[in-house]
Amino acid sequence: MIGASREALAAARERFDALVDNTAVDPAALAGELGSVTALLDREVPLRRVLTDPARPGEDKAALVGRLLAGQVSGEVVDLLSGLVRSRWVRTRDLADAVEELADTADIVAAQRAGELDDVEDELFRFGRILSSSPALRSALTDRMASDAVREARTGLLRRLLGGRVRPATERLVVRLVEQPRGRSLEAGLNALSKLAAERRDRMVAEVTSAVPLSDRQKRRLGAALAALYGRQVHLNLDVDPQVLGGIAVRVGDEVISGTVADRLDEAARRIAG
Structure with a gap:
């Protein structure tokens, strides 16, 4: 998202966080209702256009949300949606994308609460x-x-x-x-x-491929090294691929840190060919 949509999403996240900080709120139920709203917005393109029309007053759009969703979803979801439609969105799809993200985050919060x-x-x-x-x-x-x-x-x-x-x-x-x-x-x-x-939880994800499964000690050392490198906690997604021929390959976002025998052999072959 860009511009006004990015700002609107940031504000929606703040309202969402304040809501799920209340332990009386069931995040799993919240996720289901927000998922249903995402499907509605995807299905009803004219509705999405009306709710993101910058020429319409925000209060009018919030009132429309209240009329459409009252009795269909919880009051918390109506309030969240009302806040969303009061904001300005660059593209009509951005509104549905924001609701989907909140739905997914609600399920993630449910998992976090359950440990x-x-x-x-x-x-x-x-x-x-x-x-x-x-x-x-x-x-x-x-x-x-x-x-x-x-x-x-x-x-x-x-x-x-x-x-x-x-x-x-x-x-x-x-x-x-x-x-x-x-x-x-x-x-x-x-x-x-x-x-x-x-x-x-403010962590990065590293995809780690090794020739053999890493021991607990190796996982701890790798996690600590990546945390020191990136300045934040890094979650390791571990995979085993015998074709790497030893060592490990690590991908963090678009960055690849590779120390596999296969890669070193490929590099040696390129130098010989050159």
Whole structure:
């Protein structure tokens, strides 16, 4: 987001944080309601245009939200949406994107309260790796031409795959992503969720690939080294790939820190060829 939309999202995050700081608020229920609102805004493009029209007074748009959603969602969600539509948005889609982010964050808060945020981050990463290694599963979950009946069956399949095997927040996040991809690939959506989870506690995410599983001591040393390098806590998403031939490769955002034998061999081959 840029300009006014970025400012509007920052203000929405502050209001959201103040809301979920109240332990009486159920973040999982909040996530479900905000997810429903995201789907509504995606479906009803004229409504989204009205709610982001800069020529309409903010109070009028807030009143419209109250009339449309009263009795459909909780008062907390109505208040959040009313604050959102009072703000200015550069693009109509930015409003729906902001609501979606708040929905995902609410599920992340639910995991954090349950002491399961580390597990959720790891499960999101693992699910992404499963998709990468199973083209058939990925195809089954991403067919956008599927009928309503097929989409329902797909959701049922996903719940059977995940139910009891991952934390509840992970299941809700992945199911919502599959049901509402919103033009993204599953991989992009999972990456966005992982970053959101890391940002929730001001951490970075490092994808670490090694030839063999790292010991607990190695993981602690690597985490401490990356924290010292970046000046903030770094969550490690660990993967094993025998093709790296020893050493480790670390990706943090767009930066790659590689110390694998395979990379050193490739570098030596390039120098010889040169």
